[in-house]
Amino acid sequence: MIWDWAFAIEILPRLGQAAIVTVQATVMGFALAATLGLGLTLARIAWPRTALPISVGVELVRSTPLLIQIFVLYFVGPEIGLVLDALTAGTLAIGVHYAAYCSEVYRAGFEAVPRSQWEAAEALNLNRGTALMRIILPQAIPPVIPALGNYLVALFKETPLLSAIAVLELMQTAKIIGSESFRYTEPITLVGLFFLGMSLISAALIRLVEARITQGVRR
Amino acid sequence: MMQDPMVRFQNVTKRHGSHIVVDGLNLDVARNEKVAIIGASGSGKTSLLRMLMALDPVDSGEIFIEGEPLTHMERQGKRLPPDMAHIRRMRGKVGMVFQSFNLFPHLTAMGNCIEAPMRVLGLTRAAAIERATELLEMVGLASRKDYYPSQLSGGQQQRVAIARALAMRPKVMLFDEVTSALDPETVGEVLTVIRRLGEEHDLTMMVVTHQMGFAREFADRVCFLHQGRICEEAPARDFFHNPQNERTRAFLRAVLEAG
Numbered sequence: 001m002i003w004d005w006a007f008a009i010e011i012l013p014r015l016g017q018a019a020i021v022t023v024q025a026t027v028m029g030f031a032l033a034a035t036l037g038l039g040l041t042l043a044r045i046a047w048p049r050t051a052l053p054i055s056v057g058v059e060l061v062r063s064t065p066l067l068i069q070i071f072v073l074y075f076v077g078p079e080i081g082l083v084l085d086a087l088t089a090g091t092l093a094i095g096v097h098y099a100a101y102c103s104e105v106y107r108a109g110f111e112a113v114p115r116s117q118w119e120a121a122e123a124l125n126l127n128r129g130t131a132l133m134r135i136i137l138p139q140a141i142p143p144v145i146p147a148l149g150n151y152l153v154a155l156f157k158e159t160p161l162l163s164a165i166a167v168l169e170l171m172q173t174a175k176i177i178g179s180e181s182f183r184y185t186e187p188i189t190l191v192g193l194f195f196l197g198m199s200l201i202s203a204a205l206i207r208l209v210e211a212r213i214t215q216g217v218r219r
Numbered sequence: 220m221m222q223d224p225m226v227r228f229q230n231v232t233k234r235h236g237s238h239i240v241v242d243g244l245n246l247d248v249a250r251n252e253k254v255a256i257i258g259a260s261g262s263g264k265t266s267l268l269r270m271l272m273a274l275d276p277v278d279s280g281e282i283f284i285e286g287e288p289l290t291h292m293e294r295q296g297k298r299l300p301p302d303m304a305h306i307r308r309m310r311g312k313v314g315m316v317f318q319s320f321n322l323f324p325h326l327t328a329m330g331n332c333i334e335a336p337m338r339v340l341g342l343t344r345a346a347a348i349e350r351a352t353e354l355l356e357m358v359g360l361a362s363r364k365d366y367y368p369s370q371l372s373g374g375q376q377q378r379v380a381i382a383r384a385l386a387m388r389p390k391v392m393l394f395d396e397v398t399s400a401l402d403p404e405t406v407g408e409v410l411t412v413i414r415r416l417g418e419e420h421d422l423t424m425m426v427v428t429h430q431m432g433f434a435r436e437f438a439d440r441v442c443f444l445h446q447g448r449i450c451e452e453a454p455a456r457d458f459f460h461n462p463q464n465e466r467t468r469a470f471l472r473a474v475l476e477a478g
């Protein structure tokens with residue numbers, strides 16, 4: 001017998017618990033990625049002097065595997081006095097990693113706002129900060145929301161990496177169930193189905209948001 | 220030289236790389252005077268206005284507004300480069316309307332007109348709305364105040380842009396080919412607004428235009444720019460009736476032939 005329904009139903013509650021952890025890591029990680037990414041981009045525009053160090057940092061984070069960053073934060077962190085539980089360390093690493101990608105997305109959004117908008121604001125004597133926050137930002141964000149949404153899905157699908165530091169998210173739980181019962185088919189399949197379902201739903205939501213934004217632009 | 224001019228360009232030069240765009244230009248504009256600036260493409264008209272709006276710095280020379288220098292400041296008898304506070308104070312005297320409107324697309328007509336008065340002049344929302352309502356009425360768009368720029372025609376957008384600039388209570392208004400991007404049938408409504416502004420308000424106006432008819436009937440004085448210098452200037456009637464300079468005559472011939 002390849003698929004045991006009784007077993008699948010029996011492990012569902014445990015996997016459900018783990019799914020909560022996965023969703024938690026996704027939501028917290030993406031909240032960090034979206035805000036830190038925006039912060040980095042705003043800093044880069046408001047204080048041109050920070051542009052170079054930020055670019056270097058972003059490049060560094062994007063050029064190294066997320067798994068290594070998770071390990072560094074969790075295992076090397078304590079050496080410098082940064083002791084975090086596995087879920088926090090993992091979520092933080094994921095958030096910072098995706099902040100680097102998000103900041104590039106935001107940057108493209110800001111660069112797409114015509115220079116003439118800055119000049120119109122300047123001619124009205126708005127200072128740079130006000131122009132940035134009140135005039136440029138509201139034009140820069142809506143067009144990049146779909147791209148951010150894609151990163152949300154990508155981030156979600158990378159949360160199984162947290163199993164490497166024993167966070168009890170879906171993948172880790174599935175592996176534990178497997179090693180206890182010597183049955184991997186059901187837990188791994190169920191976890192895969194969960195990711196598939198969530199990703200499909202998110203993709204549909206993103207398309208919906210995208211459609212609304214294009215409508216808004218044509219308004 | 221003029222007594223007590225509203226605006227004075229004194230030996231102003233602007234370069235882009237090695238290309239001299241404005242070349243030692245001198246120009247005085249009297250309080251409430253309407254000056255039309257004409258000239259071929261690339262003659263430096265936009266550059267002139269942008270320097271006065273403090274969007275671009277001068278490379279040399281001085282600009283004064285109401286006798287106060289824009290391009291430098293004096294502190295304890297010393298001449299210093301202007302700091303941000305100085306530039307912003309001087310810039311508050313000037314308003315500009317652009318060829319391509321440059322309205323803020325995410326704000327309504329009303330939103331466009333109250334943003335800067337609230338953030339820069341410190342008006343309350345209610346006071347800013349009251350003032351903007353008057354101005355939108357004046358440009359004939361009171362009924363369109365809640366429309367977004369994309370819901371307005373070019374001529375309507377440009378009239379909102381005029382109201383937006385006026386909301387900052389400038390003393391000098393700059394118009395840079397404000398009808399060039401418009402459909403022919405909406406040019407008139409914008410020119411009418413500019414004409415009324417000139418008649419009903421105490422405003423010094425500098426108008427860059429390719430519309431010779433408008434320049435002739437609207438302006439007190441016409442300046443013809445050629446290669447970054449004022450090649451000829453005269454009261455509007457004289458300028459068109461009896462241009463002195465051969466270049467001016469050639470330019471006017473070319474413009475009249477074109478349409």
Ligand SMILES: Nc1ncnc2c1ncn2[C@@H]1O[C@H](COP(=O)(O)OP(=O)(O)OP(=O)(O)O)[C@@H](O)[C@H]1O
Nearest residue numbers: 235236238240258259260261262263264265266267
């Ligand atoms: N940012 C810039 N960089 C390089 N060259 C510039 C820049 N801005 C203007 N120029 C050049 O300066 C010259 C004068 O430009 P300006 O825009 O003042 O002319 P204009 O009289 O307004 O012309 P038009 O009638 O086409 O608007 C042109 O040759 C233009 O190519």
Ligand SMILES: [Mg+2]
Nearest residue numbers: 264265266396
């Ligand atoms: Mg021009």
